[in-house]
Amino acid sequence: QVQLVQFGAEVKKPGASVKVSCKASGYTFSGYFMHWVRQAPGQGLEWIGWINPDTGDTDYARNFEGWVTMTRDTSITTVYMELSRLRSDDTAVYYCAREGWNYYFDYWGQGSLVTVSS
Amino acid sequence: QSALTQPASVSGSPGQSITISCTGTSSDIGGHNYVSWYQQYPGKAPKLMIYGVNNRPSGVSNRFSGSKSGNTASLTISGLQAEDEADYYCNSYTSSNTPPYVFGTGTKVTVL
Numbered sequence: 001q002v003q004l005v006q007f008g009a010e011v012k013k014p015g016a017s018v019k020v021s022c023k024a025s026g027y028t029f030s031g032y033f034m035h036w037v038r039q040a041p042g043q044g045l046e047w048i049g050w051i052n053p054d055t056g057d058t059d060y061a062r063n064f065e066g067w068v069t070m071t072r073d074t075s076i077t078t079v080y081m082e083l084s085r086l087r088s089d090d091t092a093v094y095y096c097a098r099e100g101w102n103y104y105f106d107y108w109g110q111g112s113l114v115t116v117s118s
Numbered sequence: 119q120s121a122l123t124q125p126a127s128v129s130g131s132p133g134q135s136i137t138i139s140c141t142g143t144s145s146d147i148g149g150h151n152y153v154s155w156y157q158q159y160p161g162k163a164p165k166l167m168i169y170g171v172n173n174r175p176s177g178v179s180n181r182f183s184g185s186k187s188g189n190t191a192s193l194t195i196s197g198l199q200a201e202d203e204a205d206y207y208c209n210s211y212t213s214s215n216t217p218p219y220v221f222g223t224g225t226k227v228t229v230l
Contacts (some may be wrong), residue, residue: 035219044121045156045164045207045221061217095163103211103219104154104169111163 002026004096004109011115012086019082020112022096029077030054033099036070036081038092039111046092050099051079086116122146122208122222129228135196138225140208141189146220148189152211155184155193157204164207168193195227203229 005023012018022034036048049060051070058070072079079096094112097105123141130136140147140155147153153171156164166175168184171191181196191210195202208222 037221044224045209047217047219047221049217059218097164100166100169102170103150103152104166104209105156105164106166106169106175108163108165 002098002107004098004107006094006096006109006112009113009115011117013118014087014116016086016116017082017084018086018114019080020094020096020114022079022081022109024053024077024079024098027098029074034070034072034079035097035099035105036068037095037097037105039095040089040092043092048081048094053077053079083114086114088116090114091116120220122210122220124206124208124222124225126223127226127228129230130195130198131230132198132200134198135194136198136227138193138195138206138208138227140191140193140210140222142191142210142212142220143189143214145214146189146210146212147186147191149213150211151186153184153186153191154209155182156207156209158207159204167206198229200229203227 003025033050035050051058053072067084069082096109098107100106151171155168157167158164171186172184183194185192206225
């Protein structure tokens with residue numbers, strides 16, 4: 001069965017960077033785009049961007065351009081999202097989500113909590 | 119990015135039907151049939167409930183249905199059950215430049 005596994009939580013200081021991973025299994029890794037979505041405490045969902053695991057192509061939301069980087073390692077079917085120059089308002093749960101055939105997210109990781117605090 | 123507009127809360131008694139609206143523009147909901155809905159329990163990841171406006175993934179109860187009229191999409195939950203109490207988010211593809219995906223503001227469903 002399809003699984004997206006993310007690991008735990010990270011605490012970072014303002015200005016630092018964080019790299020969140022998402023291990024995919026149960027399907028053809030290169031066949032589906034992977035997206036990242038975040039949710040600040042008590043807030044709604046915010047789309048960050050996607051990566052094509054086959055080609056490595058990416059597309060980021062405009063307000064994340066310049067400080068988010070998405071990569072993948074096909075040998076271990078894992079995608080990564082790195083955020084730099086962290087601020088306190090980047091404190092959120094970060095989810096990876098697989099895109100189905102037509103612009104919807106059919107499987108989600110369990111989320112990774114990133115806390116930015118001095 | 120401009121979020122799609124949803125009511126903050128909707129409530130109903132067990133057995134009743136409720137409808138959650140999701141209002142966008144002609145660039146997103148009105149211009150495409152790529153509306154999806156997600157259910158989220160506290161502390162859990164979202165779960166896909168509806169895709170392509172009115173399609174249910176395998177395993178999702180047929181009490182959940184979706185529709186669209188103009189720039190507004192709707193999620194209807196019929197035969198409301200206690201387990202339906204959760205947050206619900208709509209999402210649409212948009213052609214109005216970046217970002218290409220926009221979420222709704224979210225609706226808290228309360229079963230009375």
